[in-house]
Amino acid sequence: MRRKSxxxxxxxLGRAGIDVVTSLGRSTIFLLAALFGRGTSxxxxxxxxxxxxxxxxxxxxIIVVSGVFIGMxxxxxxxxxxxxxxxxxxxxxxxALTLLRELGPVVTALLFAGRAGSALTxxxxxxxxxxxxxxxxxxxxxxxKYIVAPxxxxxxxSMPLLAMIFSVVGIWGGSMVAIDWLGVYEGSFWSNMxxxxxxxxxxxxxxxxxxxxxxxxxxxxxxxGYDCEPTSEGISRATTRTVVYASLAVLGLDxxxxxxxxxxx
Amino acid sequence: MxxxxxxxxxxxxxxxxxxxxxxxxxxxxxxxxxxxxxxYKVYAHFDNIAGLTVRSKVTMAGVSIGxxxxxxxxRDSYTGxxxxxxxxxVDNLPIDSTASxxxxxxxxxxxxxxxxxxxxxxxxxxxxxxxxQSSLVLEELIGKFLLNSVNKDSAN
Amino acid sequence: MNADEKYAVELxxxxxxxxxxxxxxxxxxxxxxxxVTGIMGPSGSGKTTLLRLIxxxxxxxxxxxxxxxxxxxxxxxxxxxxxxxxxxxxFQSGALFTDLDVFENVAFPLRVHTKLPEAMIRDIxxxxxxxxxxxxxxxxxxxELSGGMKRRVALARAxxxxxRILIYDxxxxxxxxxxxxxxxxLIRLLTDALGITSIVVSHxxxxxxxxxxxxxxxxxxxxxxxxxxxxxxxxxxxRVRQFMQGTPDGPVPFHFPxxxxxxxLLGGR
Numbered sequence: 289m290r291r292k293s294x295x296x297x298x299x300x301l302g303r304a305g306i307d308v309v310t311s312l313g314r315s316t317i318f319l320l321a322a323l324f325g326r327g328t329s330x331x332x333x334x335x336x337x338x339x340x341x342x343x344x345x346x347x348x349x350i351i352v353v354s355g356v357f358i359g360m361x362x363x364x365x366x367x368x369x370x371x372x373x374x375x376x377x378x379x380x381x382x383x384a385l386t387l388l389r390e391l392g393p394v395v396t397a398l399l400f401a402g403r404a405g406s407a408l409t410x411x412x413x414x415x416x417x418x419x420x421x422x423x424x425x426x427x428x429x430x431x432x433k434y435i436v437a438p439x440x441x442x443x444x445x446s447m448p449l450l451a452m453i454f455s456v457v458g459i460w461g462g463s464m465v466a467i468d469w470l471g472v473y474e475g476s477f478w479s480n481m482x483x484x485x486x487x488x489x490x491x492x493x494x495x496x497x498x499x500x501x502x503x504x505x506x507x508x509x510x511x512x513g514y515d516c517e518p519t520s521e522g523i524s525r526a527t528t529r530t531v532v533y534a535s536l537a538v539l540g541l542d543x544x545x546x547x548x549x550x551x552x553x
Numbered sequence: 554m555x556x557x558x559x560x561x562x563x564x565x566x567x568x569x570x571x572x573x574x575x576x577x578x579x580x581x582x583x584x585x586x587x588x589x590x591x592x593y594k595v596y597a598h599f600d601n602i603a604g605l606t607v608r609s610k611v612t613m614a615g616v617s618i619g620x621x622x623x624x625x626x627x628r629d630s631y632t633g634x635x636x637x638x639x640x641x642x643v644d645n646l647p648i649d650s651t652a653s654x655x656x657x658x659x660x661x662x663x664x665x666x667x668x669x670x671x672x673x674x675x676x677x678x679x680x681x682x683x684x685x686q687s688s689l690v691l692e693e694l695i696g697k698f699l700l701n702s703v704n705k706d707s708a709n
Numbered sequence: 710m711n712a713d714e715k716y717a718v719e720l721x722x723x724x725x726x727x728x729x730x731x732x733x734x735x736x737x738x739x740x741x742x743x744x745v746t747g748i749m750g751p752s753g754s755g756k757t758t759l760l761r762l763i764x765x766x767x768x769x770x771x772x773x774x775x776x777x778x779x780x781x782x783x784x785x786x787x788x789x790x791x792x793x794x795x796x797x798x799x800f801q802s803g804a805l806f807t808d809l810d811v812f813e814n815v816a817f818p819l820r821v822h823t824k825l826p827e828a829m830i831r832d833i834x835x836x837x838x839x840x841x842x843x844x845x846x847x848x849x850x851x852x853e854l855s856g857g858m859k860r861r862v863a864l865a866r867a868x869x870x871x872x873r874i875l876i877y878d879x880x881x882x883x884x885x886x887x888x889x890x891x892x893x894x895l896i897r898l899l900t901d902a903l904g905i906t907s908i909v910v911s912h913x914x915x916x917x918x919x920x921x922x923x924x925x926x927x928x929x930x931x932x933x934x935x936x937x938x939x940x941x942x943x944x945x946x947x948r949v950r951q952f953m954q955g956t957p958d959g960p961v962p963f964h965f966p967x968x969x970x971x972x973x974l975l976g977g978r
Binding site: 415418419420422423424425426427428429430 | 761764766786790791792793794796797798800801802804805806817818821822863866903
């Protein structure tokens, strides 16, 4: 390879910038067309149910199992730290706040990107490479309406539910470890939790977070599938991109949302 | 057939989600349905509320009977005004009851403790507790202690 | 109705670019009604692109695409999807919906575009499958079918709505001789029996020439030649002759354009 002159480097930077902006633009048009475009989609409910099943129900197992373990680990770690200050009763509020504000939405979004997001990308990419999308279009059915829209909505609906289930299961796992194993008094465990957790500030903010994450992760996953190069190599690259982009977007957005919701300014 | 398992699965999933929301609301954040109905408001002025926060407990004989809903500064008396919501079923507090800001443990959270007075007249909704005892501020305590020992020294 | 009624598809002054590379430059193609028209050309000559232009999956950079008397690039998205009901496309891979069985695949266009009662849909589906000889496979899933069978099911699906135009994208690629013979017969049969206009996009010379009534040879952004198979065989255009006779080197060079071989080997450093 020949060395590049500074001007060529600037040109490369410019080209990369243009690429980023065009793909942002294309994905936005794609999203708007899929969600709000008019078209024939008579059996939308049926399609949505099918997708809710494959996106939501199929992710339930990994969410529940991870939730229990994360709650239990939080409980163990929190207890050993709090016990040093003689306030092990506060372990309940610590678990609940951590799960509701942060771990519930974030870990669910990351797991969702890995489990459902990659599957969405691969599925749509595969449909594209086997010409099923073109075939739909030629039959006179808009693939944006028939394939993309139900998957987007299924993602938007599923993830907040999954995040709430994650938090509940995590708190349950944490309470089990704290109360039955570490011997924290049950009454103070729950009353401390109830006193410090606010429904509007903590629960609702957590749900808002996971709605935002749901939007971003599903959008990235579905667009990557729809936009991928229709070869097996292209699909595998798109799947990797989905997981990487979605995870980064979730973590970055989490910082911004946390600063807006819980930061003092 | 296949459609049915699909629909049942999705139905259970949605139910689980809603159940989770209810658990979070009721069990975890202690949101009581229609909580505004059976409470009444009582005010108390403190010289120093340092450390007391909104949502802190209000207790009587160690039993939680309500919570702090607002804290602001009274412009006229330069005191901290604490608004508390007490459960309706504890509506027999005499008007000369005492409110004090207490600490749970050495480093624990602050809460308001109410001890009963002896008057016949009872606190009504919107009433004010006049007899108050402020938060214990460690710095002031140490200051007093030092002053006392200095006074003792000079007396000798 | 600007277009001539005799032609099902008319491309007028069509140009299409991919990036900065010209795929087609100002070409005219007319496809007569009720006939089998072959569009041939070497790989990479943009045959599939042409098909997607006719199906309006791609928009031309200039020119008109008249299908059934309508200029496609002027239609809105919704009108376009309506328009496509009158068009059937048989994709290279068959493009069956993998999550539906054979019956549902063929029933799919009927379900989305008509409000026929279930019994009638069943009858139509069985009739279409009978026409391609696969009525017995009605309960199989697409991944249980061989490549040739998939294509026949896809053909049944493409004719489910009785389209006026049927487009075949490389129908003969990767087929064994028997499956190929079956397909050739089917295309001819459907065209003659139903009066469908068939467009066969292919580079398989012998098969296409054997069923086509009229042929176009495209390549190098142009229409290189047109006519009946016999006329093209005896064409005096060297490029057409090279394609029709299958000689490896000629006007279409064996070598991809490159710098001079000798100087590149010697002066590489």
